[in-house]
Amino acid sequence: xxxxxxxxxxxxxxxxxxxxxxxxxxxxxxxxxxxxxxxxxxxxxxxxxxxxxxxxxxxxxxxxxxxxxxxxxxxxxxxxxxxxxxxxxxxxxxxxxxxxxxxxxxxxxxxxxxxxxxxxxxxxxxxxxxxxxxxxxxxxxxxxxxxxxxxxxxxxxxxxxxxxxxxxxxxxxxxxxxxxxxxxxxxxxxxxxxxxxxxxxxxxxxxxxxxxxxxxxxxxxxxxxxxxxxxxxxxxxxxxxxxxxxxxxxxxxxxxxxxxxxxxxxxxxxxxxxxxxxxxxxxxxxxxxx
Amino acid sequence: xxxxxxxxxxxxxxxxxxxxxxxxxxxxxxxxxxxxxxxxxxxxxxxxxxxxxxxxxxxxxxxxxxxxxxxxxxxxxxxxxxxxxxxxxxxxxxxxxxxxxxxxxxxxxxxxxxxxxxxxxxxxxxxxxxxxxxxxxxxxxxxxxxxxxxxxxxxxxxxxxxxxxxxxxxxxxxxxxxxxxxxxxxxxxxxxxxxxxxxxxxxxxxxxxxxxxxxxxxxxxxxxxxxxxxxxxxxxxxxxxxxxxxxxxxxxxxxxxxxxxxxxxxxxxxxxxxxxxxxxxxxxxx
Numbered sequence: 185x186x187x188x189x190x191x192x193x194x195x196x197x198x199x200x201x202x203x204x205x206x207x208x209x210x211x212x213x214x215x216x217x218x219x220x221x222x223x224x225x226x227x228x229x230x231x232x233x234x235x236x237x238x239x240x241x242x243x244x245x246x247x248x249x250x251x252x253x254x255x256x257x258x259x260x261x262x263x264x265x266x267x268x269x270x271x272x273x274x275x276x277x278x279x280x281x282x283x284x285x286x287x288x289x290x291x292x293x294x295x296x297x298x299x300x301x302x303x304x305x306x307x308x309x310x311x312x313x314x315x316x317x318x319x320x321x322x323x324x325x326x327x328x329x330x331x332x333x334x335x336x337x338x339x340x341x342x343x344x345x346x347x348x349x350x351x352x353x354x355x356x357x358x359x360x361x362x363x364x365x366x367x368x369x370x371x372x373x374x375x376x377x378x379x380x381x382x383x384x385x386x387x388x389x390x391x392x393x394x395x396x397x398x399x400x401x402x403x404x405x406x407x408x409x410x411x412x413x414x415x416x417x418x419x420x421x422x423x424x425x426x427x428x429x430x431x432x433x434x435x436x437x438x439x440x441x442x443x444x445x446x447x448x449x450x451x452x453x454x455x456x457x458x459x460x461x462x463x464x465x466x467x468x469x470x471x472x473x474x
Numbered sequence: 475x476x477x478x479x480x481x482x483x484x485x486x487x488x489x490x491x492x493x494x495x496x497x498x499x500x501x502x503x504x505x506x507x508x509x510x511x512x513x514x515x516x517x518x519x520x521x522x523x524x525x526x527x528x529x530x531x532x533x534x535x536x537x538x539x540x541x542x543x544x545x546x547x548x549x550x551x552x553x554x555x556x557x558x559x560x561x562x563x564x565x566x567x568x569x570x571x572x573x574x575x576x577x578x579x580x581x582x583x584x585x586x587x588x589x590x591x592x593x594x595x596x597x598x599x600x601x602x603x604x605x606x607x608x609x610x611x612x613x614x615x616x617x618x619x620x621x622x623x624x625x626x627x628x629x630x631x632x633x634x635x636x637x638x639x640x641x642x643x644x645x646x647x648x649x650x651x652x653x654x655x656x657x658x659x660x661x662x663x664x665x666x667x668x669x670x671x672x673x674x675x676x677x678x679x680x681x682x683x684x685x686x687x688x689x690x691x692x693x694x695x696x697x698x699x700x701x702x703x704x705x706x707x708x709x710x711x712x713x714x715x716x717x718x719x720x721x722x723x724x725x726x727x728x729x730x731x732x733x734x735x736x737x738x739x740x741x742x743x744x745x746x747x748x749x750x751x752x753x754x755x756x757x758x759x760x
Contacts, residue, residue: 223652224652224654224655273650328521328522330521355650356568356646356649357521357679358519358520358521358679358718358719359520359679359681359718359719360521360719361520363720385652385653388723425654427653429723430682430722430723430745431723431724431727433724433745434724434745434748434749434752437746437749438749438752441753443752443753443756452723452724452729453730455727456727456730456731456734459731459736459752460734460736463736463752463756
């Protein structure tokens with residue numbers, strides 16, 4: 185997916201005119217997992233709605249898999265099938281009487297025969313860790329928040345997309361639900377080989393899942409770097425109101441105090457190994473005492 | 475039997491939904507809990523742990539199936555005490571978009587005091603005071619639907635404050651907000667606790683937020699599973715995982731380090747605290 189000089193202005197020519205994107209150049213490569221972060225209002229949601237033709241560029245262009253995306257053009261149907269977009273709180277959009285019917289909604293609209301539909305529903309539910317026999321006949325509204333969200337993801341997967349774009353997929357979930365969703369996304373990326381774009385306010389989630397991070401700020405790309413390089417630039421990120429993963433924060437403080445730790449360690453486990461390595465590499469802690 | 479400093483006392487509370495039907499669910503089982511005056515209490519637990527059911531007993535939105543709840547000495551089962559209890563304990567809910575009733579911010583905040591039948595002068599005073607306390611006085615004439623999520627929640631808090639309550643219950647009130655909105659709401663709640671002496675019960679599954687409380691109560695399957703200061707509660711990673719929870723990121727790092735033999739004192743919960751302990755361990759002056 186490629187954006188070139190993408191500009192988007194909402195309600196142009198009215199008193200409510202708002203410039204959301206001010207010239208974004210971005211390439212999303214096949215098979216990567218990209219984290220898209222930025223303060224509220226930085227243009228993240230606007231940007232991703234161009235990837236499946238929900239919004240029309242005011243200027244510039246968007247190309248998906250070699251085809252330019254223009255709302256209304258015949259190619260858009262094809263693009264929507266390739267690029268699955270999951271909005272925030274997607275469980276609010278569940279509406280069918282059973283989990284099966286909800287996941288089957290998209291494939292049925294493609295005019296697939298019932299066996300093919302059933303096959304896709306089973307496969308999609310399995311990808312999100314819900315047993316089709318146990319959950320298929322239940323009402324989506326009898327499920328927990330985390331389960332409902334997995335049903336919504338299954339509904340997108342049933343279209344067999346190549347790209348999965350998720351807007352805040354862990355928002356509002358409890359820690360167990362959050363871990364489950366992140367594990368499923370990781371599996372879809374690694375095993376089903378989907379290209380993933382993850383929009384998140386949680387730097388810890390991005391650090392755990394993504395290889396590259398793109399930071400948007402005021403409608404422009406502020407930073408585009410491998411995830412470890414990006415989070416080592418804590419000052420730049422904090423300057424626009426973003427956090428760094430909290431484990432990285434500890435390392436940055438140690439480094440500022442003169443301890444030779446590497447700051448491109450992002451999770452608690454990685455940071456722990458790095459601190460132990462440096463403490464043991466020096467005179468250790470047994471001789472210096474607490 | 476009343477503990478000194480107790481504001482809300484929950485005695486052996488059990489709540490059963492749909493009792494006597496096939497859908498019967500025991501959401502809260504034999505819970506004892508005290509909310510002290512002017513404390514900041516975090517109530518955490520996974521989905522289905524009973525935390526919202528428990529919270530709704532704190533101002534008589536739900537009544538006990540068994541046991542009882544006393545608010546400043548008033549029994550929530552006493553219909554005569556209902557208004558007094560709701561005035562003393564105010565709640566703010568999860569969704570910022572469905573708690574605001576008026577089309578102008580100050581009218582929304584005035585809704586509660588008007589229902590108390592207070593004189594207009596008194597209402598005006600309270601609304602102004604409440605909006606100032608949440609940092610929203612400049613927005614008094616705005617339309618609520620044009621505010622951010624964090625600002626809407628602060629208006630909802632102001633609506634509670636205008637009732638001059640003793641306790642503010644935030645029932646997942648930060649869950650749907652972005653990081654900035656969360657910070658706004660939490661800073662407001664902490665400030666009210668410090669300056670006005672209002673007790674805060676913050677229901678959340680964000681462990682970073684729970685780590686900032688005075689005391690943390692963990693619910694699991696309708697029962698109190700753990701209770702203590704954040705340092706006490708966030709000491710044990712496997713135990714919290716078994717309760718469907720997690721450690722705050724820095725507490726997890728502290729836990730890993732201790733397991734590798736690094737001598738840490740307590741469970742450092744924030745980056746500055748952990749870094750300074752590690753520097754001391756290393757013998758470097760911070």
